[in-house]
Amino acid sequence: MARNRLKNPNDLGLLREDILNKKALDGHSVKVCCGTGCRASGAEKVVSSLMSEAARAGLDLEVRPTGCQGLCEKGPIVIAEADQTFYNKVDAFDAPKIVDLTLKRGEKIDRLLVQDPITGQRANTEEEISFYAKQERVVLKNCGHINPESIEEYIVAGGYQALAKALSQMTPDEVLSEVKAARLRGRGGAGFDAGVKWEGAKRVKSQIKYIICNGDEGDPGAFMDRSLLEGDPHAVIEGMIIGAYAVGDCHNGYIYARGEYPLAVKNLNIAIGQARELGLLGKDILGSGLDFDIEVKKGAGAFICGESTALMFSIEGKRGMPRPTPPRSVEKGLYGKPTVLNNVETLANIGPIILKGADWFKSIGTEGSPGTKIFALTGRVKNTGLIEVPMGITIREIIYDIGGGIIDDKEFKAAQMGGPSGGCIPKEHLDLHIDFDSLGRVGAMMGSGGLVIMDESDCMIEIARYFLSFTQVESCGKCPPCRIGTFEMLEILTSIVEGKGREGDIERLEEIGVRIQQTALCGLGKSAPNPVLSTIRYFRDEYEAHISKDFCPAGACASLGHYRVIEEECLMCNLCVEACAFDAIIEKRGSLYIDEVYCEKCGACIGVCPTSCIVREFVERPALSGSGKGGGAK
Numbered sequence: 001m002a003r004n005r006l007k008n009p010n011d012l013g014l015l016r017e018d019i020l021n022k023k024a025l026d027g028h029s030v031k032v033c034c035g036t037g038c039r040a041s042g043a044e045k046v047v048s049s050l051m052s053e054a055a056r057a058g059l060d061l062e063v064r065p066t067g068c069q070g071l072c073e074k075g076p077i078v079i080a081e082a083d084q085t086f087y088n089k090v091d092a093f094d095a096p097k098i099v100d101l102t103l104k105r106g107e108k109i110d111r112l113l114v115q116d117p118i119t120g121q122r123a124n125t126e127e128e129i130s131f132y133a134k135q136e137r138v139v140l141k142n143c144g145h146i147n148p149e150s151i152e153e154y155i156v157a158g159g160y161q162a163l164a165k166a167l168s169q170m171t172p173d174e175v176l177s178e179v180k181a182a183r184l185r186g187r188g189g190a191g192f193d194a195g196v197k198w199e200g201a202k203r204v205k206s207q208i209k210y211i212i213c214n215g216d217e218g219d220p221g222a223f224m225d226r227s228l229l230e231g232d233p234h235a236v237i238e239g240m241i242i243g244a245y246a247v248g249d250c251h252n253g254y255i256y257a258r259g260e261y262p263l264a265v266k267n268l269n270i271a272i273g274q275a276r277e278l279g280l281l282g283k284d285i286l287g288s289g290l291d292f293d294i295e296v297k298k299g300a301g302a303f304i305c306g307e308s309t310a311l312m313f314s315i316e317g318k319r320g321m322p323r324p325t326p327p328r329s330v331e332k333g334l335y336g337k338p339t340v341l342n343n344v345e346t347l348a349n350i351g352p353i354i355l356k357g358a359d360w361f362k363s364i365g366t367e368g369s370p371g372t373k374i375f376a377l378t379g380r381v382k383n384t385g386l387i388e389v390p391m392g393i394t395i396r397e398i399i400y401d402i403g404g405g406i407i408d409d410k411e412f413k414a415a416q417m418g419g420p421s422g423g424c425i426p427k428e429h430l431d432l433h434i435d436f437d438s439l440g441r442v443g444a445m446m447g448s449g450g451l452v453i454m455d456e457s458d459c460m461i462e463i464a465r466y467f468l469s470f471t472q473v474e475s476c477g478k479c480p481p482c483r484i485g486t487f488e489m490l491e492i493l494t495s496i497v498e499g500k501g502r503e504g505d506i507e508r509l510e511e512i513g514v515r516i517q518q519t520a521l522c523g524l525g526k527s528a529p530n531p532v533l534s535t536i537r538y539f540r541d542e543y544e545a546h547i548s549k550d551f552c553p554a555g556a557c558a559s560l561g562h563y564r565v566i567e568e569e570c571l572m573c574n575l576c577v578e579a580c581a582f583d584a585i586i587e588k589r590g591s592l593y594i595d596e597v598y599c600e601k602c603g604a605c606i607g608v609c610p611t612s613c614i615v616r617e618f619v620e621r622p623a624l625s626g627s628g629k630g631g632g633a634k
């Protein structure tokens with residue numbers, strides 16, 4: 001559909017009214033989540049089945065694909081708009097029943113309704129699902145509700161009103177003051193004040209300035225920025241245009257999006273094209289005299305390219321490696337020009353702040369960290385997915401009220417926050433009110449919003465090892481403390497989980513970790529030891545048990561188990577003996593024994609045993625004294 005350019009803010013209002021008037025008042029509509037999570041479980045087939053079934057039944061049906069609804073693990077999600085019936089785990093084969101029963105006759109299909117893990121009841125609508133009750137959707141308000149490929153739906157939802165207000169009713173200085181007054185802290189990890197950053201770039205005299213949106217999101221388990229870019233790309237674009245206006249002399253913006261996010265890149269390019277067509281990007285935006293345009297740059301999947309200076313080198317076509325600061329990017333950034341770089345979620349907060357004001361924004365969250373935060377909630381909770389909560393909420397509320405509690409009602413052990421830069425929060429801090437400052441005090445970090453919940457069956461050393469192995473591989477190698485130090489730490493951790501740890505290993509990990517933090521050039525190295533140091537801080541006894549008692553309290557480290565044949569159930573079929581490459585299974589007086597000296601704990605025998613009579617047992621040994629164990633890391 002060709003669109004006419006909007007020449008002034010009034011045109012935007014008229015267009016909105018026009019779209020609203022044309023909206024069909026009769027007929028049915030359903031929203032189908034087509035975010036990456038739901039697509040992976042067949043959402044596109046659900047869309048086509050619903051459309052063909054509606055045609056078969058002679059039903060006038062509008063099927064609206066949306067971005068992420070949040071409950072990804074229960075996808076595909078389908079919502080009937082007339083009465084907001086919320087279905088989960090919908091299959092393409094459910095389409096005939098949805099059309100015939102729900103849409104035509106208004107009946108619910110019980111098995112497709114979400115069974116709430118807290119109440120045990122089937123919920124009819126989003127309002128009745130406890131997962132949503134304590135959330136506050138500011139940034140995600142459109143995500144899951146509008147079709148991200150339709151600028152018209154964004155405009156109907158109030159989109160570009162903040163831009164119109166900024167351009168027509170506020171000077172650039174007033175926009176900046178509002179953002180500063182809101183005390184919006186960057187959601188990309190460090191929590192730096194966005195208004196102060198913008199002001200820094202504004203102060204520098206230059207004919208050319210840039211604004212960049214950081215959509216690299218390389219942290220394992222994180223999908224906040226991806227979901228937002230996929231589900232509401234215009235919200236980020238609008239924030240960038242307002243930023244360009246506030247900073248001044250800024251005519252070009254870049255969205256650096258992860259190459260592994262094809263849907264986000266596609267939706268962004270569609271949104272940019274539509275905004276250009278309407279004159280919301282390009283020359284003389286809404287008749288204000290502002291010239292500004294945006295280009296999407298695809299990252300190639302290197303975690304370090306999310307670091308601000310490395311990201312700018314990457315856009316310039318150079319190798320993405322951090323450089324020392326100062327000079328700060330707001331003085332000398334992309335192509336040596338003043339550059340503002342903000343995270344996706346930070347920029348999506350700008351529209352609501354301009355529209356509703358700094359005081360409204362500060363009424364949410366805590367004094368030091370106003371607003372909300374999006375988390376990717378994963379791990380051992382019953383409801384995993386994408387959540388947006390006010391700052392200051394407790395970890396207990398997130399786990400039990402939103403997450404629905406721990407799977408199998410096991411005991412909560414720790415929450416890992418902030419991905420590889422973050423740390424673990426143990427159960428004594430379950431009631432911690434989370435914001436940027438409180439997390440720092442307990443040795444964790446907000447990071448970008450990864451939140452992994454762990455229970456009693458998770459080994460904290462293995463968790464620390466996992467995150468450190470990620471940063472070790474992703475280190476760009478420029479500076480020795482990071483390149484060599486993380487390698488050393490990883491070797492020690494690996495030896496501990498393999499049962500080869502030695503006395504003094506914990507102290508060595510602490511010493512190297514602190515040295516790396518003090519001397520590494522960039523945030524990757526400075527934060528890489530965090531998962532290790534925080535697990536030593538709160539779970540030192542687990543490290544000690546591994547090292548001196550050959551014991552994994554969580555029962556998770558395969559190398560520390562001892563293998564035994566249950567004599568009474570053994571068929572003497574000898575399959576295990578054949579499978580054991582180490583000749584560790586020996587026959588003695590008509591029974592089989594596993595010789596611990598030779599057993600490499602590979603588990604091959606368990607895999608072949610037809611009666612499951614080989615078991616792995618965890619036996620706490622008396623503590624060994626001295627460093628008499630062989631095979632230590634050093």
Ligand SMILES: Cc1cc2nc3c(=O)[nH]c(=O)nc-3n(C[C@H](O)[C@H](O)[C@H](O)COP(=O)(O)O)c2cc1C
Pocket residue numbers: 185186187188189190191192194214215216217218219303304305306307308309341342343344346347448522523524
């Ligand atoms: C190794 C590394 C990776 C990073 N990755 C990202 C990322 O993917 N997205 C992001 O917004 N910030 C990332 N950051 C933080 C950015 O350097 C920067 O602080 C942030 O984008 C600034 O935006 P904000 O002030 O709006 O948070 C990363 C930092 C480091 C050290």
Ligand code: SF4
Pocket residue numbers: 304321322474475476477478479480482483520521522523524525526
């Ligand atoms: S700290 Fe690590 S990632 Fe950062 S510049 Fe040094 S080597 Fe590269």
Ligand code: SF4
Pocket residue numbers: 563579580581582583584585594598599600601602603604605606
């Ligand atoms: S765990 Fe591996 S090494 Fe040990 S007895 Fe079984 S097959 Fe042999």
Ligand code: SF4
Pocket residue numbers: 565569570571572573574575576577592608609610611612613614
């Ligand atoms: S495979 Fe199992 S049943 Fe067969 S000999 Fe080994 S322990 Fe016994």
Ligand code: FES
Pocket residue numbers: 033034035036037038039067068069070071072073075076077385386
């Ligand atoms: S992708 Fe559908 S709910 Fe998240």
